[in-house]
Amino acid sequence: MRIATTIFLTDETITPVRLAHQLEQRGFAGLYLPEHTHIPVSRETLYPAGGELPPEYGRTLDPFVALAQAAAVTERLELGTGITLITQHDPIDLAKQIATLDHVSGGRFTLGLGFGWNVEEAADHGVAWSTRRELGRDRMALMRALWSAEPTAYEGEFGSVRASHAYPKPVQKPRGPVVGPRTLIGGAAGPKLFAHIAEYADGWLPIGGRGLTESVPALRTAWESAGRDPKDLQVIPYAVLPSPGKLAHYADLGIEEVVLQLPPAAEPEVLRTLDAYAEYL
Template sequence: MQIAVTIFLTDETVAPTVLARELEQRGFAGLYLPEHTHIPVERTTPYPAGGELPREYGRTLDPFVALGQAAAVTERLGLGTGITLVAQHDPIGLAKQVATLDHLSGGRFTLGLGFGWNVEEAADHGVVDWRGRRDLVRDRMALMRALWSEEPVAHQGPFGSVRASLAFPKPVQKPRGPVAGPRTLVGGAAGPKLFAHIAEYADGWLPIGGRGLAESLPVLRAAWADAGRDPAALQVVPYAVLPTPGKLAHYADLGIEEVVVQLPAAGEAEVLRALDGFAAFLGA
């Protein structure tokens, strides 16, 4: 089983270059970074985990800039977002960022995408129909796929359009069924709408914590099969996991091949100690 990590990199934590080098040298599979552009002070949306919102949420580095630094100092380390808030981006600009990072890293990028939880943050980006944001993301993914196509393709959707265009560089990773662009994993809680999105335009699921997978995986696999997707191609990557030997063995029994473990949002010394603790799981 491959072990990747996620961390809230901020202006107060270990630097991306230092962490990326350490991960590659130690044999970790990848580095996934979250995204928050800002956290409005006047916020009524509760923190999903309960309690006060941790300090790092308001200090998060831009994941694409940080992953660009990580790509420049590594050769094999996977690079991903966990997650990109697609609804908060101009899709033409985001398509360029994604393709550029995949190109410069030699095809090592995973686009982890999600729908967000912070209503106020999204509203500042013009997301006014909170309940409709999943359909907005679906349309923006279709627009980006048009720009990633080998030949110029136009897109006209309910939320945006783009003319048939010259748009280079292209992602290194080649199309896989209906999926164009880099490896794409969708985050979110289990449910029929989420699973329909995954089957339509993604390579798999990025479930936070990984609870309840024994019950939800058969439902996802059924939705995947109903969409005519290759059963062997579905990828499920539990995210922000606090690992134990028993938990990883359970994931392995479910056919899961990659897990993303959670690092503390801390300085170099504390992060390296955490990596030392995770070392026992490498190659497990």
Template sequence: MRIATTIFLTDETITPVRLAQELEQRGFAGLYLPEHTHIPVSRETPYPAGGPLPREYGRTLDPFVALAQAAAVTERIGLATGITLIAQHDPIDLAKKAATLDFLSGGRFTLGVGFGWNVEEAADHGVDWSRRLELGRQRLGVMRALWADEPTAYDGTLASVRASDAYPKPVQRPREHPDGPLTGPRTLIGGAASPKLFRRITAYGDGWLPIGGSGLTEAVPQLRRTWEDAGRDPKTLHVVPYAVLPSPGKLTRFADLGIEEVVLQLPPADEGEVLRTLDAYAQYL
């Protein structure tokens, strides 16, 4: 099982360079970074985990800039967003960032996408909350058109792009899909288990990024059935539990479900505390 990590990198934590170097030297598989562009202080949306919103949410580094620094000082570890709030991005600009990062890192990038929980944050980006799921799907469609080997147009009701020259292309090659190849980096979709989410993952994703990993004994077989019923190869499904606080029993359960990659949560802390946590996690490598 590959053991990756995630952390809220901020202006107060360990730096991307130091963390990436330590992860590679210690044998960890990758680094996933979350995203919040800003947190309106007048927000009304409750924090999903309950209680006050942790300080780090309003201080996160831009994940693409931080991952670019990590890519520059490593050769092996995977680099991923966990997650990119896709409805809050211009898809043409996001496609360029993702393709450039994948190209410069030699194909090491994973695009984790999600649809957010903070209504006020999304509203400042002009996002109609009730349409964000469809908006995200169509914006990913624009991105995949730009990643195609030949100039390809995408014409959606909420997002579109003309057939265009757009380079660099991602290093990762297209994957088979019943509706046509999926271009660009491996794309994992976040969200709580539900039939609607599983249909969404099957329609345009490479797999699922479930937070915490609870309930997977029931959910993973359901997702696999949806995947196979849609004509997708079961060997190509990626389920990657995210922000996991590990224990030997938990990781054994994941392995029994056929899960091959897990993302462990690191504290949003200074270098000393983060490195001590990596020392503790070394038993799972």
């Protein structure tokens, strides 16, 4: 099983360069970074995990800038977002950022995308909450047009682009309906999410990794009903606090990669956590 990591990198934590060096030297498979552009102080949205929102949410580094630093100082480490808040981006700009990062990293980028939970943050980006999933789907379709081998136009409900010259292209080749880098969708299990995964992604990033005994078969049913090859589905538990039993359970479900949570801390604490996680490599 591949063991990757995720962390809230901030202006107060270990740096992207130091972390990337340590992950590659120790044999970890990848680094995924979350995204929040800002956290409005006067917000009404409850923190999904309960309690007060941790301060690192308002201090996150831009994941694409941080991952570009990580790409520059590593050769094998996989790089991903967990997750890109896709509706909060201009899709033409985002397509260029993603393709560039995948190009300069030699095809090591994974686009983990999601639809967010903070209503106030999304509203400042002009996102109507009730339509965010369809908006995200539309954003992906537009980006796929820009990543296509030949100039391809797209006219959608929320955006459009003319047939255009748009380079670089993502390194990974098209896979059925998926164009671009490996694409994983985060979110809670449910028919709508699973339909989106089956339509335009390579798999699912379930946060915390709970309840997979029931939800993975449901996703596989949706996947196969959409005509996708069962062997191509990827389920990657995300932000997991590991134990030997938990990882063995994932292996029994056919899961081949897991993303472990690192503390949003300075270098000494992060390295101690990597030392503790070494038993899972």
